[in-house]
Amino acid sequence: xxxxxxxxxxxxxxxxxxxxxxxxxxxxxxxxxxxxxxxxxxxxxxxxxxxxxxxxxxxxxxxxxxxxxxxxxxxxxxxxxxxxxxxxxxxxxxxxxxxxxxxxxxxxxxxxxxxxxxxxxxxxxxxxxxxxxxxxxxxxxxxxxxxxxxxxxxxxxxxxxxxxxxxxxxxxxxxxxxxxxxxxxxxxxxxxxxxxxxxxxxxxxxxxxxxxxxxxxxxxxxxxxxxxxxxxxxxxxxxxxxxxxxxxxxxxxxxxxxxxxxxxxxxxxxxxxxxxxxxxxxxxxxxxxxxxxxxxxxxxxxxxxxxxxxxxxxxxxxxxxxxxxxxxxxxxxxxxxxxxxxxxxxxxxxxxxxxxxxxxxxxxxxxxxxxxxxxxxxxxxxxxxxxxxxxxxxxxxxxxxxxxxxxxxxxxxxxxxxxxxxxxxxxxxxxxxxxxxx
Amino acid sequence: xxxxxxxxxxxxxxxxxxxxxxxxxxxxxxxxxxxxxxxxxxxxxxxxxxxxxxxxxxxxxxxxxxxxxxxxxxxxxxxxxxxxxxxxxxxxxxxxxxxxxxxxxxxxxxxxxxxxxxxxxxxxxxxxxxxxxxxxxxxxxxxxxxxxxxxxxxxxxxxxxxxxxxxxxxxxxxxxxxxxxxxxxxxxxxxxxxxxxxxxxxxxxxxxxxxxxxxxxxxxxxxxxxxxxxxxxxxxxxxxxxxxxxxxxxxxxxxxxxxxxxxxxxxxxxxxxxxxxxxxxxxxxxxxxxxxxxxxxxxxxxxxxxxxxxxxxxxxxxxxxxxxxxxxxxxxxxxxxxxxxxxxxxxxxxxxxxxxxxxxxxxxxxxxxxxxxxxxxxxxxxxxxxxxxxxxxxxxxxxxxxxxxxxxxxxxxxxxxxxxxxxxxxxxxxxxxxxxxx
Numbered sequence: 001x002x003x004x005x006x007x008x009x010x011x012x013x014x015x016x017x018x019x020x021x022x023x024x025x026x027x028x029x030x031x032x033x034x035x036x037x038x039x040x041x042x043x044x045x046x047x048x049x050x051x052x053x054x055x056x057x058x059x060x061x062x063x064x065x066x067x068x069x070x071x072x073x074x075x076x077x078x079x080x081x082x083x084x085x086x087x088x089x090x091x092x093x094x095x096x097x098x099x100x101x102x103x104x105x106x107x108x109x110x111x112x113x114x115x116x117x118x119x120x121x122x123x124x125x126x127x128x129x130x131x132x133x134x135x136x137x138x139x140x141x142x143x144x145x146x147x148x149x150x151x152x153x154x155x156x157x158x159x160x161x162x163x164x165x166x167x168x169x170x171x172x173x174x175x176x177x178x179x180x181x182x183x184x185x186x187x188x189x190x191x192x193x194x195x196x197x198x199x200x201x202x203x204x205x206x207x208x209x210x211x212x213x214x215x216x217x218x219x220x221x222x223x224x225x226x227x228x229x230x231x232x233x234x235x236x237x238x239x240x241x242x243x244x245x246x247x248x249x250x251x252x253x254x255x256x257x258x259x260x261x262x263x264x265x266x267x268x269x270x271x272x273x274x275x276x277x278x279x280x281x282x283x284x285x286x287x288x289x290x291x292x293x294x295x296x297x298x299x300x301x302x303x304x305x306x307x308x309x310x311x312x313x314x315x316x317x318x319x320x321x322x323x324x325x326x327x328x329x330x331x332x333x334x335x336x337x338x339x340x341x342x343x344x345x346x347x348x349x350x351x352x353x354x355x356x357x358x359x360x361x362x363x364x365x366x367x368x369x370x371x372x373x374x375x376x377x378x379x380x381x382x383x384x385x386x387x388x389x390x391x392x393x394x395x396x397x398x399x400x401x402x403x404x405x406x407x408x409x410x411x412x413x414x415x416x417x418x419x420x421x422x423x424x425x426x427x428x429x430x431x432x433x434x435x436x437x438x
Numbered sequence: 439x440x441x442x443x444x445x446x447x448x449x450x451x452x453x454x455x456x457x458x459x460x461x462x463x464x465x466x467x468x469x470x471x472x473x474x475x476x477x478x479x480x481x482x483x484x485x486x487x488x489x490x491x492x493x494x495x496x497x498x499x500x501x502x503x504x505x506x507x508x509x510x511x512x513x514x515x516x517x518x519x520x521x522x523x524x525x526x527x528x529x530x531x532x533x534x535x536x537x538x539x540x541x542x543x544x545x546x547x548x549x550x551x552x553x554x555x556x557x558x559x560x561x562x563x564x565x566x567x568x569x570x571x572x573x574x575x576x577x578x579x580x581x582x583x584x585x586x587x588x589x590x591x592x593x594x595x596x597x598x599x600x601x602x603x604x605x606x607x608x609x610x611x612x613x614x615x616x617x618x619x620x621x622x623x624x625x626x627x628x629x630x631x632x633x634x635x636x637x638x639x640x641x642x643x644x645x646x647x648x649x650x651x652x653x654x655x656x657x658x659x660x661x662x663x664x665x666x667x668x669x670x671x672x673x674x675x676x677x678x679x680x681x682x683x684x685x686x687x688x689x690x691x692x693x694x695x696x697x698x699x700x701x702x703x704x705x706x707x708x709x710x711x712x713x714x715x716x717x718x719x720x721x722x723x724x725x726x727x728x729x730x731x732x733x734x735x736x737x738x739x740x741x742x743x744x745x746x747x748x749x750x751x752x753x754x755x756x757x758x759x760x761x762x763x764x765x766x767x768x769x770x771x772x773x774x775x776x777x778x779x780x781x782x783x784x785x786x787x788x789x790x791x792x793x794x795x796x797x798x799x800x801x802x803x804x805x806x807x808x809x810x811x812x813x814x815x816x817x818x819x820x821x822x823x824x825x826x827x828x829x830x831x832x833x834x835x836x837x838x839x840x841x842x843x844x845x846x847x848x849x850x851x852x853x854x855x856x857x858x859x860x861x862x863x864x865x866x867x868x869x870x871x872x873x874x875x876x
Contacts, residue, residue: 001718001719001720001724002679002718002719003716003717003718003719003759004679004682004683004686004716004717004719004765005683005686005715005716005717006683006684006686006687006688006689006690006714006715007683007687008593008680008683008684008687009676009680009683010593010594011594011674013594029674029839030642031639031837031839048642049594049596049641049642049643050641069836069837070837071673071674071837071838071839071840073674098674098839098840099808099809099837099838099839099840100837101810101835101836101837102809102810102811102834102835102836102837103810103835103836104836105836106836123829124832125829126636126639126829126830126832126833127639127832127833127836129636129637129639129640130639130640135640135641138596138598138640138641139596139641141599142596142597142598145597145599146591146597149587153584155446155448156448156449156451156487158487158576158577158580159580159583159584160576160580160866161579161583161649161666161848161865161866162866162867163649163664163866163867163869164602164649164651164664165615165626165651165663165664165869165874166874166875167874167875168875177603177617177618177619178617178618179615179616179617179626180615180616181615181874182653182655182871182872184874186874188603188617195866195867198564198567198876199567199866201469201564201565201567201568202567202568202573202576203487203488203573203576203577204468204486204487205487209647210648210649211599211601211602211648211649213602213603215620217620225603226601226602226603228599235509236449236467236509236511236536238447241440241442242446242447244442245442245443245444245445245446245447246444246446248442248443248444249444249445249446250444251444252444276444277443277444278441278442278443279441279442279443280439280440280441281439281440281441281442282439286439321441327442370537371537371540372539372540372541373540391561391564391875391876392564392876394562394564394565394876395564395565396540397539397540397541398507398539398540398541398542398543398544398565399469399507399508399509399537399538399539399540400509400537401467401469401509401536401537402509402536402537410599427599428598428599428600428601428633428637429600429601429633431601431603433620434620436603436604436605436619436622436624437604437605437606437829438636438829438830438832
């Protein structure tokens with residue numbers, strides 16, 4: 001018989017040691033990142049949850065067979081050492097091995113950046129994510145998500161959790177995974193669209209962080225078949241610019257949080273944080289025209305925006321306005337789903353937007369139809385049967401405020417922020433056409 | 439051409455009005471929750487994002503055809519009114535309709551608790567979640583998730599996002615959904631088990647909040663086929679009691695956060711918050727024996743714990759120790775998955791636990807095998823082929839610290855906290871054998 005009271009042992013962190021006093025006794029744990037015998041003394045680099053620390057060990061305290069990726073507990077004294085990374089080291093007094101690997105790492109984690117091709121790296125991900133540079137990407141990613149939640153909670157949003165097994169796709173098209181659900185046909189959610197709109201009728205402002213599934217067949221450096229969506233939806237908007245302002249506020253907040261609390265990772269990855277104080281908005285047709293004029297190419301399709309064009313518009317925003325971000329507004333109606341609100345001034349276009357970050361789409365959003373009759377009419381115009389989406393249309397039928405929202409692709413945001421050249425590097429265990437493991 | 443700067447319009451909230459000064463002019467928005475003509479004056483109850491406010495309107499400011507579930511913007515003066523809920527009301531000076539419903543609500547949202555049976559209520563969920571009591575459950579649920587993240591972030595955990603489409607199930611058995619993934623066989627993740635363990639090798643302490651899929655065929659008041667898992671995994675533990683202490687710390691923190699910031703919802707739902715300062719831990723075999731002795735029944739299966747027995751053990755903990763929570767430790771090895779660490783003192787049992795809350799399992803956790811040879815041996819003992827889980831075993835092969843973790847079922851925790859009699863009421867849009875919509 002025993003009682004617990006929630007008193008957790010909180011080990012000393014890298015930050016506490018780095019910023020704490022010198023000549024303090026500390027006990028730390030971590031993995032042996034690098035072990036080097038310097039004749040008489042051993043230098044051991046300990047990989048902690050965040051950061052690596054140089055430890056100097058006399059031979060007599062080194063357990064037999066100590067090797068890299070052993071996990072250890074180590075006690076010693078912190079002292080200044082200008083030649084060590086961080087300007088300090090631990091003079092170890094005792095060292096206990098907690099566990100030993102069965103085989104050495106397939107590649108070195110301590111000799112600079114990994115030099116593996118994409119396939120090789122992703123196959124070894126469970127092990128090579130331990131590399132300080134690799135894991136730094138996902139620490140930064142954590143910051144982007146923390147900022148999303150904290151900012152929106154402060155703005156009066158409620159977090160929701162909506163089903164990923166659904167009876168109908170929100171985005172239409174063929175890029176949807178099918179599932180046998182106890183003998184019935186079901187799908188994996190392409191977005192939380194219907195549900196987040198539903199929850200605007202309940203909480204006015206909601207957000208969700210969760211997986212999104214797209215059965216895209218093309219293999220590109222910017223597509224994943226499963227990604228993490230940062231979704232928000234808000235009621236009582238005056239126009240879709242309220243949604244754009246909310247995203248801008250989030251981006252500012254996120255960059256401030258990263259600068260304040262994720263400096264070690266940003267430095268390691270050599271990330272330059274983008275400014276988000278003042279983001280230009282260009283209409284879709286203007287953006288296409290301005291970029292084509294400036295960079296001297298012909299517009300192929302006035303109703304579509306290809307990846308190359310996104311890159312040109314991003315370059316335009318950078319050169320003309322000094323901005324890494326640019327909102328492209330008023331997308332053509334035929335490129336947007338049935339729930340998008342058309343622009344009453346020109347119904348060929350919608351009250352919607354994408355956000356481009358360093359030349360790549362990272363967000364899609366806009367105002368939604370809230371009026372029942374108009375929503376039904378638009379579905380019928382498109383040859384859809386409203387009866388198939390009765391439970392979604394229930395919200396329009398019983399009254400919805402004017403509302404809009406957006407979905408951010410977390411991995412793309414991370415990719416562009418960290419300067420990665422393939423979105424797969426921004427997912428811990430990416431899913432693509434040929435990759436289901438690890 | 440336009441620039442945005444992230445300046446969001448933040449509407450006045452219910453709390454600001456309730457706690458703000460009297461005789462202030464305010465502009466608010468919301469849905470018309472109830473409209474009552476009192477002969478000469480109209481009383482309008484406005485449903486805001488949180489809370490409902492009585493507004494008094496002279497007939498001349500009432501737009502024609504105003505009805506319940508219209509959404510409106512309303513300006514007026516706040517004044518004391520003892521007869522109004524909250525002790526104040528708004529004397530409306532102007533009222534603008536923002537949207538109108540196409541049909542009245544199927545049931546009243548303003549006449550006390552919904553009196554619908556389960557099927558009827560769930561079919562109408564998109565509309566009836568607007569009921570103040572219904573939505574209060576999910577506001578409380580938000581608090582449980584916020585507390586999980588905030589507490590663990592403070593304890594040095596990193597949040598991760600791991601794939602839900604997987605090549606192998608973590609829990610074994612037949613309760614797994616199958617999927618055709620570009621011609622390959624894939625599954626929906628039964629838990630983030632393999633991935634969160636993997637991430638312990640990277641960040642030492644990690645957590646994830648995400649969907650979990652179980653193709654359970656039985657229809658019970660405590661099972662869902664898709665639920666939200668609150669998962670954590672931590673390295674460098676001294677024993678599985680470190681995991682138990684972490685959960686206890688979380689529960690304390692969560693109850694404090696709820697008491698501090700969710701009082702209106704707790705009051706509406708008449709929730710009594712459980713104490714979590716001191717939680718008893720009973721061994722599985724002791725717990726079974728003590729409850730059977732006290733309540734006078736025979737133990738049917740010494741290696742299993744049925745729902746009725748969980749209820750008895752919960753009652754025992756309440757009566758003997760005054761605790762709504764009880765940890766049941768040392769589950770039989772044959773009831774635990776292949777990655778569970780057996781108790782070296784008696785390998786028929788494992789170093790694992792469940793948490794029972796008011797007589798129902800809401801958490802499963804324990805210490806995991808970290809040694810490669812032992813993990814492979816246990817798989818072989820169970821007739822499993824280690825080659826099928828090579829990418830998972832990579833982490834053991836290349837070294838893992840002693841570690842353990844747990845998974846909490848968010849809906850069950852919400853259900854028992856809010857005193858609901860079916861877990862479906864604790865999911866916005868529950869998934870069960872027969873329910874795929876809404």
